[in-house]
Amino acid sequence: MNKHKVPLRLFWDIGNPQETGIDVLNNFLYAFKLFIKSLSSHNTTSFWTEPIIITPGCPIHYYDHHFGIDLKTNSFADYLNLSRTSKMLFPPIDVNVNYQTKYLSSFGINIMNKVNSLINILSIIAS
Numbered sequence: 500m501n502k503h504k505v506p507l508r509l510f511w512d513i514g515n516p517q518e519t520g521i522d523v524l525n526n527f528l529y530a531f532k533l534f535i536k537s538l539s540s541h542n543t544t545s546f547w548t549e550p551i552i553i554t555p556g557c558p559i560h561y562y563d564h565h566f567g568i569d570l571k572t573n574s575f576a577d578y579l580n581l582s583r584t585s586k587m588l589f590p591p592i593d594v595n596v597n598y599q600t601k602y603l604s605s606f607g608i609n610i611m612n613k614v615n616s617l618i619n620i621l622s623i624i625a626s
Contacts, residue, residue: 506543506626509533512551513615514608516567516600523603523611530618538625545622548615550591550608553598554578563598571605572597591616 511530513523530546537544553559553568555575563570572578578597586593591612599605 504543506545508545508547510547510549513548513611514551514596514598514600514603517602518600519602520607527611527615527618530615534618534622534625537622543626545626546618548591548612548619550594550596550612551598552581552594552596567601568598569600570598591619 509530511526513526533544534546553563553570553572555572555578559566559568560570572581581595581597585595594612596605596608596612599608603611
């Protein structure tokens with residue numbers, strides 16, 4: 500990629516239904532390792548994480564228990580209220596998820612999104 504000066508953008512989500520806290524930590528460490536490698540090779544790689552927000556009407560909204568998710572916004576009014584109370588100026592810092600999984604609480608997912616945003620910011624500055 501560096502040879503042709505093509506920027507590489509790596510996206511990943513935190514809080515997938517089967518993901519445990521150890522998985523999230525391993526993903527963070529792997530992303531950090533890739534970030535350090537990208538710094539040493541002077542390439543234009545940036546990393547992006549975004550919170551997963553489950554919107555009303557999508558399949559996972561209707562079958563949340565099948566996917567192992569406990570949804571916090573069960574109606575459109577709940578979802579609208581979540582959207583109004585989230586600033587959404589600098590995701591994933593000020594955006595909260597609307598569910599929890601069997602392995603991760605909403606609080607844990609939000610914290611890990613904020614921690615991973617450190618890699619996002621550093622990679623954008625460095626690329």
